[in-house]
Amino acid sequence: MRNKLVLALTALVAVLMVSSIALSGGQPSRPxxxxxxxxxxxxxxxxxxxxxxxxxxxxxxxxxADRIGHGDIYVLITESLDFDVKVSLYTMVDHLNNELRSFGVDSVSSVIGSDSLPKVFSDPQAILICGPSTSLPDYFAAPALHWVERGGLWIGVGESSVPFMYSQSNESNPNATMRLDFTELSYNGGVDGGPTPMATALGFRYVAPDNAFELQDLEALGGRSIGFEYDRDGLLGTAGVIHIGKGSVMVMGGDMGPPPLSTSEEVLAWDLEKVLAFNVPWWTGxxxxxxxxxxxxxxxxxxxxxxxxxxxxxxxxxxxxxxxxxxxxxxxxxx
Amino acid sequence: MSGNLVHTIKDVLFPDRMLLWAIMAGFAIRIAVAPWTSWTYDTYPFYQGIVDQLAGLGPYGHMVYSYPPAFNFIEYPFSIILALFSDPTQWVTFVPSMVEVGRVTNMVVPTVTSPGFNLTYKLPLILADYLCGVLLYRFVRKIKDEDSGRRVFILWFLNPFVIFVSSIYGNFDVLAVFLTLLALYAMYSRRYLSAGLAVGLGVSMKLYPLYLGLFCFAYLVGQVIVNYRTRDDPMGRLKNPIKFIAGAIGGASSIVISVLLNPSLMVFINGRMSNNDMGGINIWGLLRTGNVLFNGSSALPQDEFTLVNTVTSYLMFLILFLILLRVFMMLRSSHERHEEQMIFGSMSVFVVLLLFQPVTHAHYLLWALPFLLLCSLYQHRFEHIVFALSVVGVVFWLALQSYMAFLYPLSVYTGAVPTDLINQVVVDYYAGSMGISAEGARIIPTVIGVGALAFALLPEKLDPAKRLMIFLRGRSHEE
The missing domain is CATH 2.60.40.10 (Immunoglobulins)
Structure with missing residues (x-):
């Protein structure tokens, strides 16, 4: 009995060891x-x-597209963010670093604080991701816009995530010159809504953020809707791209909250990975x-x-x- | 030869004919409920880990599965078999109407796994339920007698809480529970290599068996120190802890290999080490309950990331200190009661952990249940503690979002219950519009659960429940 127990446990260890070698994963064969x-x-x-x-x-x-490729990805985390949003942003960085490789994108993602923004603004190839209610001080608006015009890609998730944009609830920043209003999105089982051709083509899953932007504002800024659209006393969009100078701003609805798999960071990251891999921010054709x-x-x-x-x-x-x-x-x- | 092997396997797996009815009833209940129930929030990570595995990405392909990899590896052959009958594309359904519920409760994922998937991924858990029962039976038979063995088997295998965790809620704690119980059995039988292997394998399922490993290792090292002057073979005395640690390292090797091949696992390990939440059925949950009662807020007084991190770090030291204190007490006590001390010591390791760790979800109570059952052989009061914790475990889970939240698979795949009705009940219950809020419904189970755990740590003569019983009996005799 003594030996049998050791043998049984050793056999289980061996099975798990072999499994961890054989099943730990890699890159499936590519098309x-x-x-x-x-x-x-x-x-x-x-x-x-x-x-x-x-x-x-x-x-x-x-x-x-008018441009391909990009530099490294920086995710801004400031003290003003809700704790849950900070956690979501950290998790999103992990997703991006783990999964972007499968699309052949070798950009590295990292978390930065606002003191590192000057470094980001010195690189027109860089990508900056800001979470909901980042609310950067107004003095960042002009350098941020200047950086985008020189080629930067600013990805803003939710309201107050882009310093040179304002909305009806945030009109006080004098250097914020572009208006994009956000409205609470009643998902209502997806009724009166649907994906744009880009969302269908890329199989987007960030389907039900709890707020979305007014599509007429996006269009007024010369942007294109690329996510899901809902008719809720006016058309709302979940994701859009606005070209500014040589760069681009990608705006997304939501506050990265629950529930998972429809509004939170993992589906957001999965969609962003495809967006970056296919150069959707530079999509002009x-x-x-x-x-x-x-x-x-x-x-x-x-x-x-x-x-x-x-x-x-x-x-x-x-x-x-x-x-x-x-x-x-x-x-x-x-x- | 093969006849002998079959006989041995039968003897190990089916040790007592008189338990046949309990075995059949236990399996029948589990197989009946497993396909149609799930907790969507925790089931989806298992689904994603399994399909990532099938897709060749490994368990962490999409970084949704966040546990050590062994459970995923155990599930792999089961999922391959399921895939022969049903394509993985049919294993999950996105249900748009559940999105709003998820926004309200933050505990519903609008993605519901199919009955076939639910049954398949719960099968190893159901088998582990049974193996735990068999091991408990053999353990108790060894300590006491067959009748007690049967009693403990039934108290385990037909325990609604055990059935609930593995077959309805569907979490794999029972695999780690089985391995920790096996480790204790091996320690009890003085098979230290096997004990180490079982602890290591337990860690490769969930991280918490590490605490039992520390306890056992400290105990073995303590024995070496205590017996230093009484024996004359210093190298021989060192054998036991060395055997144990070698077994533990070997048992946990699958984690090491997985981390080396896929460092994504470290993201989750680091994440769990820097936990940002506190509560459940432990002293922190009790604090939260106090806050609800007296201040009307369920938030803990301190919710800042760094502060919670600091508190959590000190808690780990506190838990380790309490474990070492227990070992010290054991080594100071009579050597004649080594086995009993080992059982009580292991029990108190898990109870201390449950009481003081940052988060104690209700299903974690399963970690201590078999050990409490073993203690009940020596002190009957532990049976009452098992009873209380079993009720608390089930009630706490049901109190989170109401029992209806477990019926989404039944609803989505059969239509037997309209999904909109479940959504409505869950939201109404959670918001408290049915008279009692989800937060309020958890107060009583939290208080009883923490009380029962605390009583388990008290010496028998100080147990207030026992003193109350004696007092009441005395009163009734006087009358």
């Missing part, structure tokens, strides 16, 4: 892509998605996509697009739409 511009604006994305043990559903897409699926057999197909806008670049690739298959591939084409 293969081929991309060609046959004539001006007429592009073809050929792709082959390897077979899987499970049902597969993928989006294949091509979008035109058109978008073509198709959704393909199989019972697990390999998928081999081609996506044709005829862009009328002559953007400088095209970003293309395939991304999974369900959880149990996760191989993806992204590429960029300089025209």
């Amino acid at each position: 293969t892509l081929s991309f060609e511009e046959l004539s001006s604006g007429h592009m073809v994305l050929g792709y082959r998605i390897p077979c899987s043990n499970y049902d597969q559903s993928y989006s294949a897409l091509i979008l035109g 058109e978008l073509t996509y198709q959704i393909v699926s199989s019972d697990g057999s390999a998928i081999e197909s081609a996506l044709n697009s005829s862009f009328t806008y002559n953007g400088l670049y095209a970003s293309y690739g395939v991304v999974p739409r369900n959880d149990a298959v996760q191989s993806c591939a992204v590429g960029h084409y300089s025209r």
Whole structure:
């Protein structure tokens, strides 16, 4: 009996050791892509998605962009933030560092305080993410806007997350010159709402932030809606992109609160990863996509697009739409 | 040879024919409820960890699964079998109408796992329930007799709280509980390598068995020191703690390998070490309850990140100090009662941990339950403590969002209960519009739970419940 107990426990240890070596994960085999511009604006994305043990559903897409690639990602955490928001932002950094690699993006994410903002503002390739109610002092508005105009990407989640923007509840900053009003979003089971083509193409999951911005304000600023849209006594949007100079501002609704998997940091991070991988902040041209699926057999197909806008670049690739298959591939084409 | 093996396995797994009815009833109840119930907030991480595993990303592919990896590895073959019958795309459904409920309670995830998935991921837990029962039976038979063994088996395997945690709520604490119980069994039988292996394996499931490991190791080292002058083989005396620590390191090796291959795990370990919350069924929950009663606020007086971190760090030192104090008391006591001391010592390690750790969710009470049952062999009052904690554990969970919150799978996949009705009941209950708020409903179980845990630490002669019983009996005799 003495030996049997040791043997049984040792066998269990061996099984777990082998499992931890065999199952600790890595990068699943990637789809293969081929991309060609046959004539001006007429592009073809050929792709082959390897077979899987499970049902597969993928989006294949091509979008035109004026710029590709970006620098490192900085997530701003200030003392003024709610404790829960701080935790969510820290968790989001972990998500980005862990998962961006699978899209072939090698940017590194890190947390910074407001004393590091001058360093960020010196790098026009950098990305800065600010959480809801960051409420930076007004003296940051001008340098922040100047940085964006030179090429920076400011991602603001929720109200008071972009210092040069104001809303009806925050009109006191004299250097905030762009108006974007936020309204509480009654999700109501998703009734009278739906995804934009970009949200469908990339399979966004940040579907129900508890507040959203007025789409008419976004459009007045020259922005494009890329998330979900809801009709609630006026159109509301969950995510949008505004080009400013050489840079861009991406605005998102919400306060990073509960519940998980519809409004909180993990789905926010998963959507942001796709946004960054496909250069959506620099999206100026058109978008073509198709959704393909199989019972697990390999998928081999081609996506044709005829862009009328002559953007400088095209970003293309395939991304999974369900959880149990996760191989993806992204590429960029300089025209 | 194979006949012998089958006989041995049968003897180990099914040691007593007279328990057949209890075994069948216990399994039948569990299999009946497991598919149709879940706690969406905690089930989704298991789902994500399993599908990330199937997708080849490992358990931490999307950083939603946040426990040591062993449970995920144990689930893997079960999920492969499920995938033969049902594609993983059918294992989960996003239910938009649940989003608003999640916003209100912060305990509902609008993603509901399928009955097939629920049953599959709970199967190892149900088996562990049974293995715990069998081990308790064998342990008690060894200490006392078969009748007591049967009694303890039934008190465990048909205990509503045990059934609730593994088969309704669906958390895997019972796997770690089984391994800690096995470690105690091995310590009791003076098999120190096995004890170390069991503790190490327990740590690879959940981190808390580490405290039992520290207790056992301190006890073995203490024995070496105490017996220093009475034996003449100093190297031989060192064997026991060395065997134990070697076993523990070997048992926990899967964690080390996983961290080396995928450092994402460290994010969660660091996160758990710097916990930012305090409460549940422990002294902090009692403070919170006091705040609700007297100040109308459920927040603790100190909720700043750094302060809580500091308090938490000191708490860990306090817990370690109390464990070492217990070891010291054991070593000072009679050597003739080594086994009994070991059982009471292990029990008090878990009770101290439950009372003083930052957060004690109700299902954590399971950690101490088998040890309290073993103590009941020596002092009957522990059976009352087990009874109280079992009721408290179930009531506390039901009090969080009402019992309806566990029925989402039944609702979403059969329509037997309308999802909107569940949503409405959960929100009304949580907001207190049904007469009693969720916060208020947790006050009584918190007070009883903390009281029962505190009584478990008192010597029998000081136990106020026992003194009250004696007093009442005396009064009734006088009358």
